[in-house]
Amino acid sequence: MPSPFFTPGTRSQADQVALLHLRRDQTIPTVLQIHDDKNLGYDEGKVTNTRFGSFPHSTLLGQPWGSQIAASKVDTGSRGRRPPTQTQTSTPTETQTQTQLKRKAEDSPTVTDDARPTPKAAVAAASGYLHLLYPTPESWTASLPHRTQVVYTPDYSYILHRLRARPGCTILEAGAGSGSFTHAAARAVFNGYPSSEESLDEDQQQQQPSKKRRLGKVCSFEFHAQRVERVRDELVQHGLQGVVHATHRDVYGDGFLLDGASPHANAIFLDLPAPWLALKHLTRRPVEGGNPVSPLDPSTPVYICTFSPCLEQAQKTISTLRQLGWVAIEMVEVQHRRLEIRRERYGLDARGVRGAVVFPKSVDEAIGKLRASDRGGRFRNHKDDSIDTETPPAVNTTTITANTTTTTTTTITTQNTPVYNLGRVVHRTEADLKTHTSYLVFAVLPREWSEADEAKCRAKWPSSCVVDSKPFPAKSKKQLKREEKAKRDEERRKNE
Amino acid sequence: MHSYIRPNDYVGVRLPSEGTRIIRPVPNTTVSLGKYGSFPANQIIGRPYHLTFEITETPDEDGNILRVVSAAELHAESLISDGSGEADGEGEELEMYGDGDAPMRTNREIVDDSSTQKMTLEEIEALKKEAGGAGREIIAKLLESHTALDQKTAFSLAKYTLRKRKKYMRRFTPIPLDVGFLTNYMLGEKDAAKIMELRDEAIGLIGCWGNVHHGGNTPIEDAMGSRPNSRYFVVDETGGLIVAAMAERMGILFSEDGDDEATSTVPEPSQHPANEDGQTEADQTEPGAEDSVPSRSPHQQPMSASGNTITLLHAHTRPNLSLLKYFGFDYDNPDESHPLFKHLKTVSWLQLVDPSTDPIYSNEPEEPSQETLSTMKASKRNAFYRKRNRWARTRNVVDEARAGGFDGLIVASLMEPATIMKYAVPLLTGSASVVAFSPTVEPLSELVDLYSTHRKTAFITQKRQIREQDEEDQVQGLAELEAEFIVDPSLLVAASVQTSRVRSWQVLPGRTHPLMSSRGGPEGYIFHAIRVLPAQDHIQAAGNQSRKRRKVSQKETTAPATTATDSGDANTDIQMRL
Known part of the structure; x- marks a missing residue:
């Protein structure tokens, strides 16, 4: 089955994972099914209930991705009081106990589709909708069930870029965790689904000189048995089983070989508490206590990234990397911010507008308000007197009228401006700020280069063979052109 | 990939000063590294990347002056x-x-x-x-x-x-010249403004949020029913860096990536002028076979791949893809064996928006009769075929672009983002990602505002009102609506903007600290949103405004950090009203 993560097709299909997008940051992953395997007793078959209404899967299936789907009227209340089996199948004579027994029997997955009743047609509700989206590693990361600390998009996007994870690569991942990195890595290396025979003898194929492309894969290791099972289930559900190989293993002791053979890794990601303990397996030549065969691809440089929240872990990892001959060692941290962008509105006319702050938006407005509230006030007479003595009253009145007109015009403009254009667009960092995720340690292990290799290379490319007369262009292009022109001119002169 | 240094390829070099250079080891020539010395190119060709070489004074018995410095x-x-x-x-x-x-x-x-x-x-x-x-x-x-x-x-x-x-x-240390190296090279050594000061972290985010990936090896029988996979729209004003980064993710950047056999054998949809393209090829080899089945062209057609493609929208008559030369692809003189030859398509904005006024698209080269064609001089005949092929290719690529169905839109442009969205977003499939990069936040915050909840509500209400009017009024009303709303705000959901910066550390026992200084300049922001297909019928949003508002205010007092926020409408807990 093609994975909806890579090749979603045009429409949603049964038994595929889909995302129900309610609003930003509120997305529910679900497997689309007509019938409800959990048998929750809805007449409409499988139903997903959200805060914006209920959605029977019959309304979600076969829809173009991205469609806006209206909520349906689903009886969510009375099903608890009813016998929990489908009422259509049970005959009225059946007793309560019988139905309970039957329910147990039906829970087993042996029930075929034919035996089930056709779900009731959904009736559109008065309000509520969602958008049906195909899953991506990003949306999955935002909505996945947390098992461990999640590697979020800002980190994994940078890591995969630095690991040079490209289609056709093999990535080793230790510490599968919640699977967010696994999905993103699978997308990065994906360049096709393996056919059945390809997955069987992949190693043979790699050694074959045939032009057949090498298919990208992710080898994921996790030492937590239950998590491995969950990851495997998830992979099958997501159609990734051909791209990701999940193995239950403690990589500190047992390394990275698959059935004793090398996975030929091009890139490694270690999300482990003690990455330095796993490094002894990741060498070009077996070291003491490490894997008997190198799990690395002998023909390419190998990139590594370790992901550790504490500085001490990173320091220890780097020290071990140095001892094992890794180069270009670098440690970084990623600082990511999401921005909240909205219109901010101030003004005395904003009373009753949601989100707006009632406060003069300008000095003019403040003065206008002061004058208005002052009119007929206590200090009026006194103020007028003082003005009389200092400035001609005519000027004073004109300023007042001018001010009142400006206030009225602004009210008119705000009345005419639609609400979406009021105020000023501002941005700020979102309230939830991840100030530290982990320290990322990057390093590269170059290919092994023996004296025999060097001798071969020297035979092919003789060291001292330099044919060009100029060792390097000491003259610029312009200079060369000028010289050429001078030469030509000279020749012409000679000919003449 | 990148297993050894190939002759004539561009190669990155890291120097002791942490500076970088790009060299091109042409066999039997000398490579100069300025004050760090020079060496014969032959002495690094065929050697692996990431080894550090030392330029010694005294050549060994083979005349080799480079010594590998062990890790x-x-x-x-x-x-x-x-x-x-x-x-x-x-x-x-x-x-x-x-x-x-x-x-x-x-x-x-x-x-x-x-x-x-x-x-x-x-x-x-x-x-x-x-x-x-x-x-x-x-x-x-x-x-x-x-x-x-x-x-x-x-x-x-x-x-x-x-x-x-x-x-x-x-x-010096030779490094594979890939997108990561080139980005840092352009930032540190060359004109950073040319690549809009894109950093590695931004490139990673753009690729991931854009969901840019290889289209896979879908068998032909499966591909017939569905559409070709992984077709991306790209607007790139970084000289080709974004195109290169996306191509790298799609496995079509390096010549040694080889060709994607699976996607190239997927037949072109027959209604497309692709056949004409093929026919002209047939004509060339065998004049007079007008109606024959187009034979397979002896050489590959440029821009002919159906899946796993990048369609570049460009503002000038020719796209600026100068940085692709480092990956062995010259747009003006493309190498047929390079994967981009077939997988990179270019369409100008004029061709996309109003193709009938585009000189190449609209002027079909007149086909001379068979006799004149056969009596033509060979050079003239070739010129005709070249023109004809160019026209057919443009026609094919532009029609395909205008038909839409793209899986993503990646924008790194100096143009007003809203104008790009106006034309490009309707051509995306549902659920496709839209990503726009800008060195500064203002263009993107304005863009987010154009997709705000208030705008969506107003747009949908107004549109519904127009629909209820007479036909004549409808035309006028829709024109007014378009003038008021430059983009249709109902086509994108979950518009957001983010930024990321990487901080490097020095790690030495007793002396671990972040680097004291690093590059400043524009932060670099990334806009992301998802294309959706709004329902034709009116759907009322769920949620009770007044009740929910009370709930939010409670939430704010107890746990302000958990307040859900939606762009444009910060603290509401109701669904957008439609």
Whole structure:
């Protein structure tokens, strides 16, 4: 089955994972099914209930991705009081106990589709909708069930870029965790689904000189048995089983070989508490206590990234990397911010507008308000007197009228401006700020280069063979052109 | 990939100064690295990447002057010079923090001027000319003639030595020239503005949020029913860096990526003028076979792939893809064997928006009769076919682009983003991602505002009202609506903007801290949203405004950090009202 993560097709299909997008940051992953395997007793078959209404899967299936789907009227209340089996199948004579027994029997997955009743047609509700989206590693990361600390998009996007994870690569991942990195890595290396025979003898194929492309894969290791099972289930559900190989293993002791053979890794990601303990397996030549065969691809440089929240872990990892001959060692941290962008509105006319702050938006407005509230006030007479003595009253009145007109015009403009254009667009960092995720340690292990290799290379490319007369262009292009022109001119002169 | 240095390919080089260069090892020539020396290109061709070479003074028996510096040596030097070797680490730390009996060495006595170095500039210059040992001699001499060396703490001595080492060591490390290297090279050594100051972290985010990936090997029978996979729209004004980054993710950047057999064999949809393209090919080989089945062209057609493609929208008559030359692809003179030859398509904005006025698209080269064609001079006939092919190719690519169905839109442009969205977003499939990069936040915050909840509500209400009017009014009303709303706000959901910056650290025992300085400049922001297909019928949003508002205010008082936010409408807990 093609994975909806890579090749979603045009429409949603049964038994595929889909995302129900309610609003930003509120997305529910679900497997689309007509019938409800959990048998929750809805007449409409499988139903997903959200805060914006209920959605029977019959309304979600076969829809173009991205469609806006209206909520349906689903009886969510009375099903608890009813016998929990489908009422259509049970005959009225059946007793309560019988139905309970039957329910147990039906829970087993042996029930075929034919035996089930056709779900009731959904009736559109008065309000509520969602958008049906195909899953991506990003949306999955935002909505996945947390098992461990999640590697979020800002980190994994940078890591995969630095690991040079490209289609056709093999990535080793230790510490599968919640699977967010696994999905993103699978997308990065994906360049096709393996056919059945390809997955069987992949190693043979790699050694074959045939032009057949090498298919990208992710080898994921996790030492937590239950998590491995969950990851495997998830992979099958997501159609990734051909791209990701999940193995239950403690990589500190047992390394990275698959059935004793090398996975030929091009890139490694270690999300482990003690990455330095796993490094002894990741060498070009077996070291003491490490894997008997190198799990690395002998023909390419190998990139590594370790992901550790504490500085001490990173320091220890780097020290071990140095001892094992890794180069270009670098440690970084990623600082990511999401921005909240909205219109901010101030003004005395904003009373009753949601989100707006009632406060003069300008000095003019403040003065206008002061004058208005002052009119007929206590200090009026006194103020007028003082003005009389200092400035001609005519000027004073004109300023007042001018001010009142400006206030009225602004009210008119705000009345005419639609609400979406009021105020000023501002941005700020979102309230939830991840100030530290982990320290990322990057390093590269170059290919092994023996004296025999060097001798071969020297035979092919003789060291001292330099044919060009100029060792390097000491003259610029312009200079060369000028010289050429001078030469030509000279020749012409000679000919003449 | 990148298993060894190939002749004539561009190669990145890292120098001791941490600076980078791009060289091109042409066989039998000399490569110069400026003050770090020069060497014959043959001595690095065929060797693996990431090895550090030292340029020695005396050639060995083969005439080789490059010596591979082992990783152990590299680190040993760094560890010793940094005073942090595993053996001496302890002692140094004692000294550093003054825990031992020995008096703690400080910089109290150090005179802050250059009088401590007894060597003059002239002497150093002279030494540079004659000294051997790949710079090691100079450094030794410099250390020798430094009068206040004994006053330095171990760490400051290490720093001094390291600084001199960076300046004088004649070493270099060839690095594969990929998007990551090129980005840092452009940022650090070249004109950063040319690539809109894109950093690695932004490129990673753009690719991930854009969901840019390889289209897979869907068998033909499966592909017939569904559409081709992984077709991306790209607007790139970074000289081709974004195109390169996306191509790298799709496995079509490097010539050694090889061709994607699976996607190229997917037949073109027959209604497309692709057949004409094929036919002209058939004509060329076998004149007179007008109606014959188009035979497979002897050579590959440019821009002919159906899946796993990049369609570049460009503002000038020709796209600027100059940076692609580093990956062996020259747009003006493309190499047929390069995957981009078939997978990169270019469409100008004029061709996309109003193709009938585009000179290439609309002027079909007139086909001369068979007789005239056969009597034509060969050069003229070839010129005709070239023109005809170009027209057919443009026609094909533009029609395909205008038909839409793209899986993503990636924008890094100087143009007003809203104008790009206006034309490109309707051509995306549902659920496709839209990503726009901008060095500064303002263009993107304005863009987010154009997709705000208030705008969506107003747009949908107004549109519904227009729909209810007579036909004549409808035309006028829709025109007014388009004038008021430059983009249809109901086509994108979850518009957001983010930014990311990576901070590098120095990690040495006792001296671990973030680097003291790094590159400033624009932060670089990334807009992301998802294309959706709004329902034709009116759907009322769910949620009770007044009730929910109360709930939110409670939430704010108890746990302000968990307040859900939606763009444009910060603290509401209701669904957008439609």
